[in-house]
Amino acid sequence: MPNKFLIVVMQVAFMVSLAAAEEPAAKLDPQRSFGYLEDICKLGPRPSASVGMTKQQELLDTHFTKLGAQVSLQEFDTPHPLKGTPVRMKNLIVSWHPQAKERVLLCCHYDTRPFPDRDKSNPQGIFVGANDGGSGVALFMEMGHSLPAIQPTFGVDMVFFDGEEFLFQRDGGKYFLGSEYFAQQYRDRPPPHRYVCGVLVDMIGDKNLKIRREPNSLKYAPKVNRSVFETARRLGIKEFVPLPMKQEINDDHISLNEVARIPTIDLIDFDYPAWHTTKDLPSECSGDSLAKVGRVLLEWLQHVPEDVGR
Numbered sequence: 001m002p003n004k005f006l007i008v009v010m011q012v013a014f015m016v017s018l019a020a021a022e023e024p025a026a027k028l029d030p031q032r033s034f035g036y037l038e039d040i041c042k043l044g045p046r047p048s049a050s051v052g053m054t055k056q057q058e059l060l061d062t063h064f065t066k067l068g069a070q071v072s073l074q075e076f077d078t079p080h081p082l083k084g085t086p087v088r089m090k091n092l093i094v095s096w097h098p099q100a101k102e103r104v105l106l107c108c109h110y111d112t113r114p115f116p117d118r119d120k121s122n123p124q125g126i127f128v129g130a131n132d133g134g135s136g137v138a139l140f141m142e143m144g145h146s147l148p149a150i151q152p153t154f155g156v157d158m159v160f161f162d163g164e165e166f167l168f169q170r171d172g173g174k175y176f177l178g179s180e181y182f183a184q185q186y187r188d189r190p191p192p193h194r195y196v197c198g199v200l201v202d203m204i205g206d207k208n209l210k211i212r213r214e215p216n217s218l219k220y221a222p223k224v225n226r227s228v229f230e231t232a233r234r235l236g237i238k239e240f241v242p243l244p245m246k247q248e249i250n251d252d253h254i255s256l257n258e259v260a261r262i263p264t265i266d267l268i269d270f271d272y273p274a275w276h277t278t279k280d281l282p283s284e285c286s287g288d289s290l291a292k293v294g295r296v297l298l299e300w301l302q303h304v305p306e307d308v309g310r
């Protein structure tokens with residue numbers, strides 16, 4: 001009898017250790033991810049310096065502090081594109097394993113476009129940017145549950161860029177204010193740490209998600225691109241399609257590559273019919289898409305090749 005008991009104990013211990021080994025991936029919960037996306041959209045439109053943006057900053061500060069990360073803001077002023085008066089911009093930085101001097105940058109924009117100007121029937125309507133603005137935030141909120149539990153190759157900073165599209169007209173104007181400022185500061189006032197590489201996510205919540213290789217990412221950060229897509233292939237995540245996109249994308253990764261010299265890729269699904277319309281709602285997105293991108297990134301963070309940035 002004692003022997004049988006011992007076997008049961010050993011079996012239970014083995015099952016517990018298996019569960020522990022699988023924990024980080026298992027913790028990516030599609031439903032919870034989608035819940036975060038809904039919470040963010042319920043705040044309403046979140047353009048730079050708006051009430052919705054302030055509420056979002058509070059929500060993120062509370063969320064990530066509770067999970068054990070360090071949260072800080074990088075602030076600067078920019079002239080309002082119509083009025084010329086100064087507008088306060090705030091990049092929000094969430095640091096995991098802050099003691100690590102070599103770090104990986106995960107980033108997204110968290111402002112929403114002031115108006116859905118591609119909406120044919122209502123170009124001045126309400127724009128909540130579920131996929132365009134919300135999806136990256138929801139993904140990082142979900143990943144925040146797993147980050148304390150994993151052993152990433154490098155320290156990890158999640159950076160939420162402000163002013164990605166503080167634009168009031170359909171054509172013209174300046175995009176990417178937050179990432180440009182972040183990259184200039186990194187170049188001109190180098191911090192004590194170094195970013196080995198970066199991954200930008202943008203519009204990764206589409207319920208029909210297909211992420212292809214983005215040409216600027218292939219040009220600036222081929223090793224980062226290869227290792228991320230290789231991770232997706234290994235995990236069998238078919239939403240990552242290892243073919244190049246037809247068009248190159250100008251996004252927050254450009255100044256990170258050109259100004260900060262951090263090899264950074266853009267994971268983006270630009271084929272999204274609700275783009276810049278009032279229809280960019282949680283109903284066009286899926287928690288499964290968010291969780292799949294999260295699984296790839298969490299796995300990749302634990303196996304980033306040492307020479308990825310060289």
Ligand SMILES: [Zn+2]
Nearest residue numbers: 113132165276
């Ligand atoms: Zn946009």
